[in-house]
Amino acid sequence: MKKLLLLIPFFLGCWQAPALDESYPFTHVGSIHLQPIHDYKHFSGSGEIIKNSMTHSFMKLGYDVIENKNGGTEIVVGDGLNTLHFTCIISDYTDKEVMVIPYYNEDKGYTETTVSQSTDGGEKESSQTDISTSTTTHSGNVQKGSRLEYIRARVGLMLKLHEPYTGKLVWSHHYWYSGLDLAQTADMCTRLALHEFRKLF
Amino acid sequence: MKNMFLIVFLSSLIFSQSSALDKTFQSMDNGNFKNALSHLAIVISNDPTNPELFQLKGMLYESLNDDQNALQAWEECKRLSNNNSLILEANNHIQLLKQLK
Numbered sequence: 001m002k003k004l005l006l007l008i009p010f011f012l013g014c015w016q017a018p019a020l021d022e023s024y025p026f027t028h029v030g031s032i033h034l035q036p037i038h039d040y041k042h043f044s045g046s047g048e049i050i051k052n053s054m055t056h057s058f059m060k061l062g063y064d065v066i067e068n069k070n071g072g073t074e075i076v077v078g079d080g081l082n083t084l085h086f087t088c089i090i091s092d093y094t095d096k097e098v099m100v101i102p103y104y105n106e107d108k109g110y111t112e113t114t115v116s117q118s119t120d121g122g123e124k125e126s127s128q129t130d131i132s133t134s135t136t137t138h139s140g141n142v143q144k145g146s147r148l149e150y151i152r153a154r155v156g157l158m159l160k161l162h163e164p165y166t167g168k169l170v171w172s173h174h175y176w177y178s179g180l181d182l183a184q185t186a187d188m189c190t191r192l193a194l195h196e197f198r199k200l201f
Numbered sequence: 202m203k204n205m206f207l208i209v210f211l212s213s214l215i216f217s218q219s220s221a222l223d224k225t226f227q228s229m230d231n232g233n234f235k236n237a238l239s240h241l242a243i244v245i246s247n248d249p250t251n252p253e254l255f256q257l258k259g260m261l262y263e264s265l266n267d268d269q270n271a272l273q274a275w276e277e278c279k280r281l282s283n284n285n286s287l288i289l290e291a292n293n294h295i296q297l298l299k300q301l302k
Contacts, residue, residue, distance in 0.1 A: 099253075099257075101251070101253040101254060101257065102251075102253070148222055148226070150226055150229060150257070152260065175293060176290075176293075177293055177294075177297075178260065178290060178294075179260055179263060179264065180229070180234070180260050180261065180263075180264045181264055184263075184264065188263075188297060191297060191300075191301075192293060192296065192297045195296065195297065195300050
């Protein structure tokens with residue numbers, strides 16, 4: 001029981017589960033209508049990229065995807081008669097996120113030993129050698145080194161499923177994904193979205 | 202003369218660290234992620250408890266589609282971090298990489 005209590009703050013702190021209306025009968029849903037996805041701020045074409053990535057991922061998961069003549073997209077998820085609308089808002093779409101890595105340089109210190117040697121005397125028998133040794137210890141310390149900066153991509157999505165007529169929200173999820181390449185990050189982000197989606201249907 | 206050697210030796214240690222970092226980013230800029238990983242390994246050996254370095258390692262492996270090593274790097278990043286945002290990010294990556302396995 002103690003272990004269970006210790007785990008609760010961990011899950012609250014770092015795991016963001018989707019919001020779900022558990023009373024909604026997801027088994028009665030036959031299809032989902034993907035609403036148009038708008039571009040992120042000034043990133044022209046980002047909406048289309050995410051939409052295509054989504055339909056591609058849906059297909060890879062085995063769902064039938066129908067693209068209507070009027071540009072609408074329908075995803076067949078079951079045999080039910082109900083329909084849900086799927087809205088996706090791009091909350092983040094950038095390949096210019098500056099990342100800073102603080103790194104620490106550990107100076108472990110060092111010991112410096114100086115050996116001085118001098119030989120005095122001309123004759124071999126009476127030659128005298130003086131050796132003196134001095135040792136100095138330099139303490140070390142841990143100091144903050146440089147700040148490293150690099151640029152990476154970040155894609156964030158806000159997803160919602162709602163009933164078209166009542167407007168009732170039945171499922172909602174928000175998350176983001178990071179990577180070094182924007183196209184790959186966008187693709188991974190949509191895959192992660194559908195990973196949660198799959199639990200419903 | 203000995204002091205001179207000592208200074209040179211210590212300086213070389215510090216510069217090897219910063220040059221490894223420089224080379225990591227140079228390789229990333231050139232799109233050579235494999236090379237970047239080999240330089241990053243030197244940086245990590247000098248700072249092995251820095252979660253942000255494992256975060257970068259995870260992303261580099263993901264760019265190379267090496268899901269197994271990416272997963273290990275993100276798990277290490279999560280283990281070392283006490284930053285909730287970074288842990289959440291690591292969890293997202295771990296969740297997806299496990300799914301891809």
